Amino acid sequence: MPELPEVETVRRGLAPVLIEKTIARVVVRRPDLRFALPHAFADRLAGRRVRALTRRGKFLLAALDDGGTWLTHLGMSGCFRLGGDERALDRHDHVVMVTEDGLPLVYRDPRRFGFMDLLTAGEGDGGPRLRGLGRDPLTDGFSPAYLRALLSGRAAPIKAVLLDQRVVAGMGNIYASESLFEAGIAPTRPARSLKADEVRLLVGCIKDVLARAIAVGGATLRDHRHPSGELGCFQHEFSVYHREGLPCPRCAASEGLALRDGARIARIAQGGRSTFYCPSCQR
DNA sequence: AACAAGACCTGCATGC
DNA sequence: TGCATGCAGGTCTTGT
Numbered sequence: 229m230p231e232l233p234e235v236e237t238v239r240r241g242l243a244p245v246l247i248e249k250t251i252a253r254v255v256v257r258r259p260d261l262r263f264a265l266p267h268a269f270a271d272r273l274a275g276r277r278v279r280a281l282t283r284r285g286k287f288l289l290a291a292l293d294d295g296g297t298w299l300t301h302l303g304m305s306g307c308f309r310l311g312g313d314e315r316a317l318d319r320h321d322h323v324v325m326v327t328e329d330g331l332p333l334v335y336r337d338p339r340r341f342g343f344m345d346l347l348t349a350g351e352g353d354g355g356p357r358l359r360g361l362g363r364d365p366l367t368d369g370f371s372p373a374y375l376r377a378l379l380s381g382r383a384a385p386i387k388a389v390l391l392d393q394r395v396v397a398g399m400g401n402i403y404a405s406e407s408l409f410e411a412g413i414a415p416t417r418p419a420r421s422l423k424a425d426e427v428r429l430l431v432g433c434i435k436d437v438l439a440r441a442i443a444v445g446g447a448t449l450r451d452h453r454h455p456s457g458e459l460g461c462f463q464h465e466f467s468v469y470h471r472e473g474l475p476c477p478r479c480a481a482s483e484g485l486a487l488r489d490g491a492r493i494a495r496i497a498q499g500g501r502s503t504f505y506c507p508s509c510q511r
Numbered sequence: 512a513a514c515a516a517g518a519c520c521t522g523c524a525t526g527c
Numbered sequence: 528t529g530c531a532t533g534c535a536g537g538t539c540t541t542g543t
Contacts, residue, residue: 231536262519262538286537304537305521320521339520341537384514393538400536449536450523499515502534 230286230302231400232365233441234460238308239283241455242333245310246278246290250328258322262303262343265323272346273298273325284354285361285397295349299357303341309334310455333455361397365434370396372428379419379427386422387415388499396434402447402469405504407434409468409478414510415503416496440465468493468504476506 230238254270266272277293290298300306314324314332323335323344335344347355362378363369378395379386390396390404408415410433413426422430441447446460449470453459467477472495479491491508
């Protein structure tokens with residue numbers, strides 16, 4: 229489900245119901261997520277008050293009143309659901325948290341690629357999972373100079389390098405394809421072959437695509453939704469993702485009815501994952 | 512060190 | 528209808 233815009237959407241949905249609230253009760257229905265929940269997870273989290281809810285890449289971080297941090301990664305299929313009947317749970321509802329207001333917050337994750345962890349106050353750097361993350365693309369630190377330095381010397385395709393969380397924290401398969409389309413850069417280009425002006429353009433496109441996706445609540449492909457149940461809308465604005473064989477929107481705009489055969493969206497596999505792009509205008 | 516491929520787990524769409 | 532296959536928003540591990 230979630231790349232940066234979807235995780236940010238979840239954060240915004242949870243913030244008003246969690247910040248400055250105490251987590252009264254925690255029920256673990258299944259502890260073996262991608263990684264096993266830490267020892268005594270429920271007991272350690274219950275009774276804690278949430279001071280802040282932030283995001284780092286695709287990680288959700290709840291700062292707790294004891295100085296610790298409750299960390300969640302949604303993996304591929306994780307989601308939070310607010311409210312509803314606490315008794316009407318299905319087999320993929322793995323963790324239930326009830327706030328002091330009596331509001332149930334259910335963590336559901338059919339594939340169990342997601343996980344949760346508790347960091348102690350001492351783990352100021354966020355622990356091993358966060359330590360290697362690159363800069364968040366929506367911060368000023370994610371600059372052309374920063375990205376250029378990380379692309380230099382890398383022979384792998386630019387698409388694969390953008391997915392590297394040490395380079396762009398929060399980038400995922402959809403937005404890597406979409407950002408490269410916006411920038412007019414072919415996903416197959418060796419990362420180190422990008423010129424300075426191409427990197428500058430790409431940085432701007434990454435920020436733009438992610439911001440536009442966040443503005444409409446992310447993309448709902450199968451089951452992403454806001455914690456309150458609303459659907460994201462960005463899938464209606466995809467230019468290339470999941471659009472194999474359809475006309476390239478940029479080529480169609482410039483060529484109209486005379487659209488060439490090569491100006492249709494292609495799908496290729498890179499690193500075992502689908503990449504969508506226009507072979508005609510992405511160079 | 513960097514890279515590709517495989518592994519993890521479940522559900523769904525497709526085609527026979 | 529049933530069954531096999533392939534694919535899915537991620538990342539960790541293994542082997543080259």
